Amino acid sequence: MVADERTRTAGIEKPTWTGSRTMTISAEMNRVETANGARRVLFVGRPGAGTELTRWVALRQWASDRGMESISECEGDVVCAIATEDVLDGLCSPSDAMAMQLARARGVPCVGVRDAHVLEDAI
Numbered sequence: 001m002v003a004d005e006r007t008r009t010a011g012i013e014k015p016t017w018t019g020s021r022t023m024t025i026s027a028e029m030n031r032v033e034t035a036n037g038a039r040r041v042l043f044v045g046r047p048g049a050g051t052e053l054t055r056w057v058a059l060r061q062w063a064s065d066r067g068m069e070s071i072s073e074c075e076g077d078v079v080c081a082i083a084t085e086d087v088l089d090g091l092c093s094p095s096d097a098m099a100m101q102l103a104r105a106r107g108v109p110c111v112g113v114r115d116a117h118v119l120e121d122a123i
Helices: 027-031 051-065 094-105 117-122
Strands: 039-044 068-071 080-083 110-112
Touching: 039 051, 039 094, 051 068, 080 094, 094 110
Parallel strands: 039 068, 039 080, 080 110
Antiparallel strands: none
16 A cells, blocks of 8 residues: 555544555544553563663553553454564464454554554554
8 A cells, every 4th residue: 555545434544555564544543442441551462671672661561650461372353463573583382373364454553662653642
């Protein structure tokens, strides 16, 4: 998909890919809510020690501080998916691969732990 092509589903603008791992996210993504009003962030994978783990913990706290529910399975309405680098590289469990496949099929913005600052700015 090129940067100018956008699709809409139920009033939600899908992310626009402008490169292999670069995207823009509509502010409308902030309005996706579950039936009980809670927004959900899908966390996929098991972070390695060091910087990735530190960032993972900070992202989960960031989501919690904004009233978002952290989930590990792609169920219900999901605002975004944050995955470890191993998951993005395909080095993951079948359940992690399925979670990412479902998220992508639904048009959920998916980013790695390292690039999640894009989501922090958009949500």
